[in-house]
Amino acid sequence: MNSFWIHIIHQAIFGGIAAAGFGILFNCPPRIILYCISSGAMALAIRTACQLANLNLPESAFFAALAVATAERLLQRFQQTRGSIVALVGCIPMVPGSMAAKGLTNLFALLQAHPGEEIAAATNGMRNLLEVTLTLAAIGTALAIPQSIYPEKEASVKTKTLP
Amino acid sequence: MSSETKDSRLHSGAPAACGPPLSDVARFSLSIGRLFMEFGESARMIHEEILAMAHCLGCDSAEVYCQHAAIIVTLRRGQEFCVQMGKVGEHGVNLRGSEVVKNIVRRVSEGDLACSVGQAQLDNIQRAIPSYPVWLVCLCTGLACSAFGRLLGADWLSFFPVLVASGVGQWIRRALLVRKRNPFITTGIVSFVSAYLAGFGSRLLGSSHLEIATVSAVLLLVPGVPVLNVQTDVIEGKPNLAAARGLRVMYILLFMTLGLVAAQRLILQGI
Numbered sequence: 001m002n003s004f005w006i007h008i009i010h011q012a013i014f015g016g017i018a019a020a021g022f023g024i025l026f027n028c029p030p031r032i033i034l035y036c037i038s039s040g041a042m043a044l045a046i047r048t049a050c051q052l053a054n055l056n057l058p059e060s061a062f063f064a065a066l067a068v069a070t071a072e073r074l075l076q077r078f079q080q081t082r083g084s085i086v087a088l089v090g091c092i093p094m095v096p097g098s099m100a101a102k103g104l105t106n107l108f109a110l111l112q113a114h115p116g117e118e119i120a121a122a123t124n125g126m127r128n129l130l131e132v133t134l135t136l137a138a139i140g141t142a143l144a145i146p147q148s149i150y151p152e153k154e155a156s157v158k159t160k161t162l163p
Numbered sequence: 164m165s166s167e168t169k170d171s172r173l174h175s176g177a178p179a180a181c182g183p184p185l186s187d188v189a190r191f192s193l194s195i196g197r198l199f200m201e202f203g204e205s206a207r208m209i210h211e212e213i214l215a216m217a218h219c220l221g222c223d224s225a226e227v228y229c230q231h232a233a234i235i236v237t238l239r240r241g242q243e244f245c246v247q248m249g250k251v252g253e254h255g256v257n258l259r260g261s262e263v264v265k266n267i268v269r270r271v272s273e274g275d276l277a278c279s280v281g282q283a284q285l286d287n288i289q290r291a292i293p294s295y296p297v298w299l300v301c302l303c304t305g306l307a308c309s310a311f312g313r314l315l316g317a318d319w320l321s322f323f324p325v326l327v328a329s330g331v332g333q334w335i336r337r338a339l340l341v342r343k344r345n346p347f348i349t350t351g352i353v354s355f356v357s358a359y360l361a362g363f364g365s366r367l368l369g370s371s372h373l374e375i376a377t378v379s380a381v382l383l384l385v386p387g388v389p390v391l392n393v394q395t396d397v398i399e400g401k402p403n404l405a406a407a408r409g410l411r412v413m414y415i416l417l418f419m420t421l422g423l424v425a426a427q428r429l430i431l432q433g434i
Contacts, residue, residue: 014310021307025333026203026256026388027294044314085258088391097385097416098315098378104420105427140394 008048015044018093032086035072039090043068047094057096058134065091065142073146084147091139096132103128182221183278185245189236191271191278192217193249194285196227196234198264203256203388205395206404209234212268219272231407253346254411256388260292297337304383305330308357312372312379321376324364328380332357336383347418354381354422362430377427384419386412 019040023033043064050060065087072087106125113121182188192213199209206229213236217225221240228235235248264285271281284291295303308329309322317325332353339349361380362373370376389412396405 011314014313017310018307018314021303021305021310022387024295024300024303025307025383027259027292029259029262088388091391092387093311093314095385095387095390097382097387098311100385100416101378101381101420101423104416105424108420108424136390136394140391141398143391144395144398 004052007052008045011048012041012045015093016041019043019090022092023089026089028085028089035086036089039068039072039086040093042071043090043094057131058138061094061096061135062138062142064094065139066145069143069146084143087143091143094135094139096135099128099135100132103132182240185222185238185240185243186247187278187282188217188220188222189238189245189247191282191285192225192227192236192238193234193247194282195264195268196229196236197249197251198285198288199261200229200234200251201254202258202260202264203254203392204261205392205399206401207395207399212265216268216272219274220278229401229404231404231411253340254389254408257292259294260288263288263292297334300337301330301333304333308379308382311382312375315375315379317372317375317379318370320368320370321361321365321372321379324368324370325361325376325380327364328357328360329383331360332380333383347414350384350415351418351422354384354419355426356422357381357383358423358426359429362426366430373430374427377423377430381419381423384415386415 016037017040020033020037023036028036046067047060047064050063051057055063068090069084069087072084072090103125106121106128110118110121110125195213195216196209199212209229210227213227214225217238222238223241224239226237228237231251231254233248233250235246237246238244267276267281267284267288270276271278276284305326305328309326312321312325335356336349336353339352340346357380358377362377365373365376389408393405393409393412396402396408
């Protein structure tokens with residue numbers, strides 16, 4: 001097995017663990033924790049593969065979130081829970097929290113920068129925060145697409161009563 | 164206001180000709196909206212659930228106005244008209260809580276449960292929501308942060324310190340939030356303690372990725388679900404609610420970073 005697959009498997013395993021951990025933190029129903037693990041693993045595997053194919057972080061996160069949200073929608077009839085809990089929890093490991101912290105840290109560093117270093121500190125900070133914003137926008141948009149174009153399969157109260 | 168308001172002209176063939184008093188339906192709607200907001204649901208979901216429920220209880224039209232700190236509901240049934248406003252408490256994420264609320268709403272809508280009984284159940288919902296033991300939540304949070312560390316490229320030596328530090332951080336966060344402490348101050352304290360413990364432990368074990376270890380340990384504080392709700396609210400045309408949620412997210416990230424930077428100053432000194 002070459003390093004490409006080893007890296008993808010590594011990311012998928014720890015993405016699954018992170019999703020499961022956050023699933024428990026968010027008081028996710030126990031019966032869908034396994035779905036959360038699969039969803040997190042799938043998201044991280046696809047994101048890593050896209051990044052290895054030279055896509056940037058927002059693009060990679062978009063395709064990963066879209067794949068997870070679509071898969072969740074297609075498998076909806078096998079679940080009891082409405083909504084997109086599984087896709088949401090699966091995408092949580094892709095939220096670039098560390099990059100947001102890094103961006104803000106760089107902006108703090110700007111306050112103590114020596115003359116000549118200000119531009120580098122400001123540029124790094126803004127670049128990180130821009131990447132965070134674009135990645136979040138990409139994930140949010142990708143999660144919304146399948147819900148908007150693919151109708152709910154479950155016959156809920158509203159689908160029975162509302163026109 | 165128009166962008167945040169969902170108006171539903173429901174069909175005249177409503178199932179219940181004379182349902183429960185309109186003020187009771189409005190109060191029930193407010194309780195549903197408040198709990199959904201507090202459990203981290205998006206505004207679209209709240210609108211849909213309240214509109215469907217109001218229709219099933221015989222309302223001709225329903226309007227819901229969701230804001231970060233309050234919800235306004237307007238219901239019409241024949242010549243009757245009722246407007247009620249309710250406050251929303253601290254926002255969090257509780258997926259099983261949402262499920263319990265959805266279940267009560269479904270049973271009231273289908274007529275299996277009286278509106279007054281449903282209201283009583285919502286008033287006492289905290290007792291009805293199943294939850295995981297605190298130790299399990301702390302352990303799993305620690306495990307998630309350690310996994311984040313690996314995803315960010317930290318070595319194995321920092322895995323256990325991050326796990327312990329994040330677990331302790333989650334325990335402190337829960338203890339402070341249960342005592343109704345300010346969520347932003349709580350975030351700062353938890354961030355500092357978690358980052359310091361993770362960095363200190365990793366340093367003791369000889370890890371060479373102290374910076375990644377400190378960052379990983381505070382990722383339990385990143386408000387992932389609210390961030391994604393901001394996106395959903397923006398996309399679905401609710402900019403005011405999204406702006407309020409976004410501002411809160413920004414402040415949480417700011418306090419998280421302040422705690423992290425303070426801890427990194429102590430840990431990374433002299434390296």
